[in-house]
Amino acid sequence: MIRAAQKAELEKTLWRTANELRGHVDGWDFKAYVLGMLFYRFISENLTHYINAGEWEAGATDFDYAKISDEQAMTIRDGIVEAKGFFMPPSHLFENVWGCAAGKGTALGMKDPEATEFREQQLNLFIKEVFNAIEESAIGTKSEDDIKGLFEDIDVSSTRLGNSVPQRNKKLFELLETIGSLSLGTFEDSTIDMFGDAYEYLMGLYAADAGKSGGEYFTPQEVSNLLARLTVVGKTSVNKVYDPACGSGSLLLQFAKVLGKDNVRMGFYGQELNRTTYNLARMNMFLHDINYAKFSIAHGDTLTEPQHQDEEPFQAIVSNPPYSTKWVGADDPTLINDSRFAPAGVLAPKTKADLAFVMHMLHWLATDGTAAIVEFPGVLYRGGAEKKIRQYLVDNNYVDTVIQLPPDLFFGTGIATCIIVLKKAKTDNDVLFIDASEKFRRNGNKNVLLDEHRHEIVELFSNREDVKYEAHRVSNETLAENDYNLTVSAYVEVEDTREKTNIVELNAEIAELVTNQMTLREEVEAIVAELEADRAEVGVANE
Structure with a gap:
């Protein structure tokens, strides 16, 4: 029941916020931004969980990949690409980029810009850098064809997001806030299902909204x-x-x-x-x-x-x-x-x-x-x-x-x-x-x-x-x-769902109606005859 209720609330929030965020952008076009940002959060959390689980199993129960330096992370880069198909340093993780833009602390490995300046002037360029780095991490590996061009439809410099850099970044930050605030549980209790459900739900709604x-x-x-x-x-x-x-x-x-x-x-x-x-x-x-x-x-x-x-x-x-x-x-x-x-x-x-x-x-x-x-x-x-x-x-x-x-x-x-x-x-x-x-x-x-x-x-x-x-x-x-x-x-006979008529009963009803009609006619004729007789008597009297 909790899963069903959580899913229903997620779907309600997703569609409402997706529509509010897109503004004047066509929904079918804007889907790339919403779905792309959802995907960005997923691979960040999925990668973090994968690395953390390995460390926790080895006894480092306090380890958190999102909090180590990029330099430390580079020591396991090749192994991560082999296992997951791509690599993201901690500074590029969704939660750190969102946190920096929201003024909740800068991501490790980044310069220390003021949150407002980062959010208004640099956010779109940094997100583009993150997406490019993900694709570049797979070049020359077995996963290259599966990663190459994955983010090409998410144009963070497009005027569809706004006419100025601050306007575009405002929209991107709102997307980060919306996707980041979604309640999706943890990877131990079906987060993967929730992410997949959210993606399929949104695709269905965007398809319905776009028609043919x-x-x-x-x-x-x-x-x-x-x-x-x-x-x-x-x-x-x-x-x-x-x-x-x-x-x-x-x-x-x-x-x-x-x-x-x-x-x-x-x-x-x-x-x-x-x-x-x-x-x-x-x-x-x-x-x-x-x-x-x-x-x-x-x-x-x-x-x-x-x-x-x-x-x-x-x-x-x-x-x-x-x-x-x-x-x-x-x-x-x-x-x-x-x-x-x-x-x-x-x-x-x-x-x-x-x-x-x-x-x-x-x-x-x-x-x-x-x-x-x-x-x-x-x-x-x-x-x-x-x-x-x-x-x-x-x-x-x-x-x-x-x-x-x-x-x-x-x-x-x-x-x-x-x-x-x-x-x-x-x-x-x-x-x-x-x-x-x-x-x-x-x-x-x-x-x-x-x-x-x-x-x-x-x-x-x-x-x-x-x-x-x-x-x-x-x-x-x-x-x-x-x-x-x-x-x-x-080849398959279609069932006749029309009400079936009992001919015997119908004939009996018709006969009864005819009899009743004849009786009624006789009664009417008698009344008419009586009226005419009365009228004749009145005429004689008047003479």
Whole structure:
């Protein structure tokens, strides 16, 4: 209960202060500063705890890395970089920079400026120096690619923070104060979870606030969780997990929650085209305490410049690739000979790369692996090249399951998406269709998949049995006869929820109404006749 209450209060504080701080800066742009500062605090405290724990275990129970000199710290620099992937001297730690700017004592190893002068004139330059030093500490080491450019989106000299140096520094100091004041516990009582929760919560809110432009880089956690659970049914561990369009990394990180990060034995792999989101994904890995040696997030176009050829195949693949995005397609004649796309004999349309991602993932999927991919519904029924690719997938028995999701789950779009599950070593020759379109609860202006809904979907997926109105197995031959249409509604009967009418009872009611009507008519006619008779008598009397 304390954890839940602490999390709720944290979320409330985070969003309120993030909105107050950004001023006139667009929320999606300002996220780099808030998330970057949260990341800065995390790696400072995580590094301090790691070093302190080692000293305490050795008997130096009063040791505090944040209070030793930079010169002393340099003696363990190489070992720290080997273990954590980077190095920060004590003077660069978040708590010391914040303390100096707040006038609570200067950071060790720094000159002794007046707090006001430091805060107003030097803070942004010093923070830039700190970030540069973190990246430089990894140069020439195994972690260089994981650290390089990590802070490039946090421009502490940008006019977006203010038109003058004092204005910019005022905003940065407010950020330090806000992030530094957050109650996140200690590393012994789930601080890592709290940092990770805060980061994911903020990413979700920024994506919602940005609409489509943010939603394409962030998959709601409950959908991410469902995808991860679908790919590990029957498994307690996997070798590697992969997402070729990883966005902020939320899908990959669900495996750490579903299986435990140590049960992803050889690591987390992803690629992202957007440079800013690529940086956020790497931060997200660190914030969830995934060591640099256990993840590889690459930057670039997966379809034309795949970055993890030496690591495939992958036992679990999850993805929510961009819908109907453009790619070079047939304009590059070499792609039809690419081993990823060649088997289908046709390339995905230039204006709709959806199934190009599917072919890429299928090629990199391990024989005993599972891929779960969120798709725009059009890929299930459109003709042309997409139909030919579906034919290849069905005829070769790679399509395991198609799941229809509810509408309005994602940020920036209200469409009802679907999930295609692929396997290379199926034991049957049919496809399971699941209609989960009604498994949701309305929450504000979006629909959400509750844990009970996800459990029901995974149960249907695991049991692989026909369930009226919910699941139906269809042979590959039938799919071929139906022009390779993979739309769930074509195979799962929709329950008629209209009130059922008892014909016998209805006929009896009608007969009774007719009888009553006839009786009423006779009574009315009698009254009319009586009135006319009275009128006639009055007329005779008047004569």
